[in-house]
Amino acid sequence: MNDQPVKNDRREFIQDGLRVAGLVTLGAAGGFLVGRQGEAEETVWQLDPNKCIACKNCATHCVLDESAVKCVQFFDMCGYCDICTGYFDPNYRELNTAAENQMCPTGAIRRTFIEEKAGQKFFEYTIDADACVGCGKCVKGCALMNGSFYLQVSHDRCLNCNECAIAVSCPTQAFDRLPANRPYRLKSPALALLKRKVKHPSHQDARDLLSQVYDP
Amino acid sequence: MRFTPSYRSIVWTAIVTGVFSVMVGSCLVFALDAPWRKLPLEELRFLTLKAELESDAGNERLQQELRDLDVDIRSRYFRQQQFIKRGAYLLTGGVIATLMLVRWSNNVKWQAPDPKRLVTPQGWETRQNQLGKIAAVILVLALTAVVLVYHFSSRQPALSRMIEIPATEQPDTGVDNLQPALAPVLVPTQAEIFANWPRFRGPLGSGFAAFDDIPQTWSSTTGEGILWKSPVDLPGVSSPVVWQKRIFLTGASALKREVYCFDTDSGDLIWTRSVAVRDGTPAETDVEETTGFAAPTPATDGQRVYAIFASGDLVAFDFDGNELWSRAFGPLDNPYGHASSLATYRDRVIVQLDQGNGDDHKSRLLALQGATGKPVWEVQREVPASWATPVVIEFEDPPRIITAANPWVIANAADDGRELWRAECLSGDVGPSPIYVDGVVYLANDGACVAAIKDGGRGDVTKSHVLWKAEYGLPDICSPLVTEELLLLVPSSGGLASYDRQTGSEEPLWEQDLDVMLMASPSLVGNHVYLIGENGRSWVVKPHETGFDQVSENDLAEPCLSCPAFQPGRIYIRGKQHLYCIGNR
Amino acid sequence: MRTCAPVLTLVLLGPFLAGSACAQLIGTPDFSDHTIPTSQVADPASNGWALVDISALVIALGLATYLALVSRSRKHLFLLTLACLAYFGFFREGCVCPIGATQNVALAMADASYVLPITVIVFFLLPLVFTLFFGRTFCAAVCPLGAVQELVAVRHVRVPRWLDQSLGLVPYIYLGAAVILAATGTAFIICRYDPFVAMFRLNGTAPMLIFGGSLLLVGVFVGRPYCRYLCPYGAVLRVLSRFSKWHARITPSECINCRLCEDACPYGAIETPTVPLSRDESRRERRHFVWALALVPVWVIGGVGLGSQLGEPLARWNPDVLLAEQLTAEQFGLAVETTDATEAFRSAGREPREAYLVADKLQRRSRTLACWLGAWVGLVVAIKLVQLSLRRQRDDHVANRSGCVACGRCFRYCPVELVRLGVISDVSERVTEEQP
Incomplete structure (x- = not known):
């Protein structure tokens, strides 16, 4: 029984030693990580519309019941077509907003008549983000023409999961992380158009958008 | 309160x-x-x-x-x-x-426990610890087993079971810089094999060309669709093989044997090499006239080209035309002349050398090292002379070689030659080669039958693996062809006959005549079948359940007995005197 | 890329193209009195929570430590658990989480270009430091995953020690796999298979909810199944907690070995005093120990051997490998249908060989990594065997430092504690004298 305290002392000494070693390791790791951080910014998930093939996974794979991915219309690339391949079902019967003619499964695209010019009617197509489920049907349809519809992770909804469930399932690996202060992307032709547009002083909204867009 | x-x-x-x-x-x-x-x-x-x-x-x-x-x-x-x-x-x-x-x-309802009921038996901890150790080991092994079982039972086979990426040291060049890393390829990847036409009837020997933009009309009289034509000095019924920018061809007479290398774009002859016979072998071999002295098609593995002639001389050249080695198997005891084409497996050349009458132990199957010509393995075959070409299936496990002869269809492991299975279904002089599609081997021979045999099993699988058999519309020279639903045969009487390839039937679904005899086996591009008649007339037809629709009829101004070779956008056809390149301009 | 598409598809689009004969983009028309709007994107949700999160963590950890070690109040600890569950779990939706942070840290260590926010560093390190000094007080009340299981642990059955010990290996294996997959940037499996995050979000796919729900159901009877048999961060905490300076104790002062607490712990973390062994038995024990120690390298090497078989399964976590496999399978007619991925790959005009070479490189790497993983698993098993052969003399009822999550359930079982609290005036009120 006499050697018990000695044994305990020894054990405590070893434990102290290991604790100090652990602390030093953790400190070193922390220092290393903080040191590496440098100018680092926070990042958020975004998809690259140039790679997107509108496969529908965005609608079904997001951890949110209603996906964080929504369709965006880039008006400056839109042809304002009467026969919109993103709006109308390929087997449409008439060019009107009736249910049997629409392609969008939730009816999230609004079609507004703008003007008739030289016998051609022009319509504006606006996405109602609240109703959009990000299925990309219109994106696929529009890609046949101008491709002004494209999908984006909407950052008012995205939870910024550590591992994005859509990214895991994306067939073209179009998802990656962008700096949080420029969390959106445009298709490359759209970006060029936007850059031209901001030069005009009246387009504050274009400048707002450009400030949100990641420019590679 | x-x-x-x-x-x-x-x-x-x-x-x-x-x-x-x-x-x-x-x-x-x-x-x-x-x-x-x-x-x-x-x-x-x-x-x-x-x-x-x-x-x-x-x-x-x-x-x-x-x-x-x-x-x-x-x-x-x-x-x-x-x-x-x-x-x-x-x-x-x-x-x-x-x-x-x-x-x-x-x-x-909480009550303090009654310590009297809590009794720890003597030695409990030790026992538990011992059990724990065993359980820990079992757990880890079980986890590993679960992972492996899950992995191997998944529907998709792992990459390493399908392709071989060259084992040469690859400097870490990154994705952008693939070309230099690929330069010292020793073993062709399956991808490369499938991108080329390295042997008789294409990558798998099935006459199937998975390329785009293959032309459907041509005419040598008007010159339509003919990109170039080049004369071939010596006659032969061997077919061209293609690797990237090179076409290889053989020709031979009773006294001379030659290997040609053409340029795919211009049709220029890059080199010609003549093959000598070894001292002591008779310079002349007896052959039947149509078979000729250069019936076997050469084969290439992307590094070397191998050619064999009726004399029994096997030779290997590198792509620059340097002779690497040669071996003389002759004289061959073959009544019509040796016609089995060569095949390759990884860096080996496979030779089916069936001769004699079956009882004289002359027939064999060999695998030779491509670089040196040294034998890797050799198996005896108790079959008489045959004229069929083996097919090599690399992506099965184990990789296998399937050969047809009288009466056995035999599958040998490509790595060591050991026999995997055999089935008895042929007889007579076996000319048509077997084909392998979706795990089923199809073969046919005049006077015997047409049969579909499920690949697999051990030993004699005649009773267990033959899916169906039929006895009409049988070919004597042309090999079968498989489309999505049909098995097509070129009956010895001419024309085209068809069976449902899954179920078979007693009689063909249909037989339709062509006014010319076919010697070249048919080829499949998409859902179109390319047929070349012995007088050079050819048809592109679309077979269906009740017959075929003719898509186009084309002509070549000379007889043709060889199978065409395909490349994206092009067809190479060997006529009696010329090699033609057909393509869209 | 997409702008070229119209050229090819014009033919297919008979009905759509009446009247428009464009080859490339159809120009946006000039309207007489309509300005073309610019699309607007939603502003990112504010990320100003970092500071709040960090301070919440520091406060919660400090409080949990104080409540478990000093004030020894199970009730307050439980309230703190609820608060943390509400904040870190339901309010912050379970995504500021040291468990997942393990992967981010692994990736940041391996990949200099990966940006690690300061929150993640703090969330990863702070609980570790606390554990090094005070035991697993993070698990006690701060961790939302622990909290949700703590809540449901109402009717515990005792897990046999052998099973508990062997299943306890899984977290280390999980940790090894997670670190390897994360460090190579392949996958974040801890997040992918987080059982409770769907509940915190009140939203999720059916498999996630079913997995989480069944874990909770098991958790009613087997205390904290995720923490004990899965949690990879818990695996690290277990090791660190072993060396903790101060640790939650069952009794506030002296153990009187009344055995009342023996069955109190739903997590099987209370160790009873050891029974002295006979000379023969202890000799055998010592022999076992020496053997176990000697076998450590054998286990590690065996693990490498076993791991070398796992290269291919490991590589399959990588989408590039799957793509190459699918491409090959399609080429050989082994796959009946093409997938979106292969279609996209081909239509991008890329060569399958590119994919093979990338996949080959990844597979080679996986083979090496699988050997490392095997070595790690071998080491973990070996250490477990050593540990199970090592016998330490215990005279009192004590909390197993690695297993104890400092939840404080055992406090009220201890008569000494009850005396301290003034519930009873003397231990004899609970313990009758004839107790051994």
């Missing part, structure tokens, strides 16, 4: 909240899986109505019904979204309440 409800009342409340939570939970699970959770316009009812409306255009009532349904399902969709959200809150609340109540009931 503090209010303490009775134990019973707490438990009952807990039960009520618990039942409530379960109900809400099951509602939610049902809601999560319910059909009406589909996107509004993808609901089945809507889609059927839409289809109905399409077929019955102008039906106002149907149109109105569809619109009403649309409004209905849309509003329900958004109601359901709300429902689920509220349900989730409700469930959380219910579960929390239940838990709280259960804990509370526990506390109310």
Whole structure:
């Protein structure tokens, strides 16, 4: 029984030693990580519309019941077509907003008549983000023409999961992380158009958008 | 005074909240899986109505019904979204309440344990620890086993079982810089093999060309579709083989044997090499006139080209025309002249050397090292002379070589030559080669039968693996061809015959005549079959269940007995005197 | 890329193209009185929570430590658990989480270009430091995953020690796999298979909810199944907690070995005093120990051997490898249908060989990594065997430092504690004298 305290002392000494070693390791790791951080910014998930093939996974794979991915219309690339391949079902019967003619499964695209010019009617197509489920049907349809519809992770909804469930399932690996202060992307032709547009002083909204867009 | 409800009342409340939570939970699970959770316009009812409306255009009532349904399902969709959200809150609340109540009931009824009942038996800890050790080991092994079983039972075979990426040291050049890393390829990858036409009847020997833009019309009289034609000095019925920018061809007379290398773009002859016979072998071999001295098609592995002649001389050249080695197997005891073409497996050349009468132990199958010509393995075959070409299936496990002869169809392991299975179904002089499609070997020979044999099994599989057999429309020279549904044969009497390739039947589904005899085996491009008659006339036809439709008829101004070779956008055909390149300009 | 598409698809689009004969983009028309709007994107949700999160963590950890070690109040600890569950779990939706942070840290260590926010560093390190000094007080009340299981642990059954010990290996294996997959940037499996995050969000796919729900159901009877048999961060905490300076104790002062607490712990973390062994038995024990120690390298090498078989399964986590496999399978007719991925790959005009070479490189790497993983698993098993052969003399009822999550359930079982609290005046009120 006499050697018990000695044994305990020894054990405590070893434990102290290991604790100090652990602390030093953790400190070193922390220092290393903080040191590496440098100018680092926070990042958020975004998809690259140039790679997107509108496969529908965005609608079904997001951890949110209603996906964080929504369709965006880039008006400056839109042809304002009467026969919109993103709006109308390929087997449409008439060019009107009736249910049997629409392609969008939730009816999230609004079609507004703008003007008739030289016998051609022009319509504006606006996405109602609240109703959009990000299925990309219109994106696929529009890609046949101008491709002004494209999908984006909407950052008012995205939870910024550590591992994005859509990214895991994306067939073209179009998802990656962008700096949080420029969390959106445009298709490359759209970006060029936007850059031209901001030069005009009246387009504050274009400048707002450009400030949100990641420019590679 | 503090209010303490009775134990019973707490438990009952807990039960009520618990039942409530379960109900809400099951509602939610049902809601999560319910059909009406589909996107509004993808609901089945809507889609059927839409289809109905399409077929019955102008039906106002149907149109109105569809619109009403649309409004209905849309509003329900958004109601359901709300429902689920509220349900989730409700469930959380219910579960929390239940838990709280259960804990509370526990506390109310809490009693300190009676230590008398807690007895730890002697040696308990030691025993538990021993058990724990065993359990730990079992656990780890079981986990590994589960992973492996899951891995190997997955539907998709692992990459390493399908392709071989050269084992040469690859400097870490990154993805952008692939070309230099690939330069010292020793073994062709399956991808490369499939991108080329390295042997008789293409990559798998099945006459199937998976390339785009293959021309369908040409004419050597008008010159339409002919990109170039180059004369070939010596005659031969061997077919061209193609690797990237090079076409290899053989030709031979009774006294001379030559290997040619042409440029795919210009048709220029890059090199010609003549092959000498070894001292002591008779310079002349007896052959039947149509077979000739250069019937076997050469083969290439992307590094070297191998050629064999009726004299029994096997030779290997590198792509620059340097002779690497040669071996003389002759003279061969073959009544018509040796015609089995060569095949390759990885860096080896496979030779089917069937001769004699079957009892004289002359027939064999060999694998020779491509670089040196040294034999890797050799198996004896108790079969008489045959004229069929082996097929090599690299992506099966183990990789295998399938040969046809009288009477055995035999599968040998490509690595060591050991026999995997054999089936007895042929007889007579076996000319048509076997083909392998989707795990089934198809063969046919005049006077015997046409048979589909499921690859696999051990030993004699005649009884167990022959899927079907039939006895009409049998070919004597041309090998079979398989389309998506059909098995096509070129009967010895001419024309084209067809069977359902899955089920077979007693008689062909149809037989249709062509006014010319075919010597070249048919080829398949997409769903079009390319047939070349012995007088050079050729057809592109589209077979179906009841016959074939002719897509085009083309002519070549000279006889043709060889199979065409394909490359994206091009066909190479060897006529009696010329090599033609057909393509879209 | 997409702008070229119209050229090819014009032919297919008979009905759509009446009147428009464009080859490339259809120009946006000039309207007489309509300005073309610019699309607007939603502003990102504010990420100003970092500071709040960090301070919440520091406060919660400090409080949990104080409540478990000093004030020894199970009730307050439980309230703190609820608060943390509400904040870190339901309010912050379970995504500021040290468990997942393990992967981010692994990736940041391996990949200099990966940006690690300061929150993640703090969330990863702070609980470790606390554990090094005070035991697993993070698990006690701060971790939302622990909290949700703590809540449901109401009717515990004792897990046999052998099973508990062997299943306890899984977290280390999980940790090894997660670190390897994360460090190579392949996958974040801890997040992918987080059982409770769907509940925190009140939203999720059916498999996630079912997995989480069944874990909770098991958790009613087997205390904290995720923490004990899965949690990879818990695996690290277990090791660190072993060396903790101060640790939650069952009794506030002296153990009187009344055995009342023996069955109190739903997590099987209370160790009873050891029974002295006979000379023969202890000799055998010592022999076992020496053997186990000697076998450590054998286990590690065996693990490498076993791991070398796992290269291919490991590589399959990588989408590039799956793509190459699918491409090959399609080429050989082994796959009946093409997938979106292969279609996209081909239509991008890329060569399958590119994919093979990338996949080959990844597979080679996986083979090496699988050997490392095997070595790690071998080491873990070996250490477990050593540990199970090592016998330490215990005279009192003590909390197993690695297993104890400092939940404080055992406090009220201890008569000494009850005396301290003034519930009873003397231990004899609970313990009759004839107790051994």
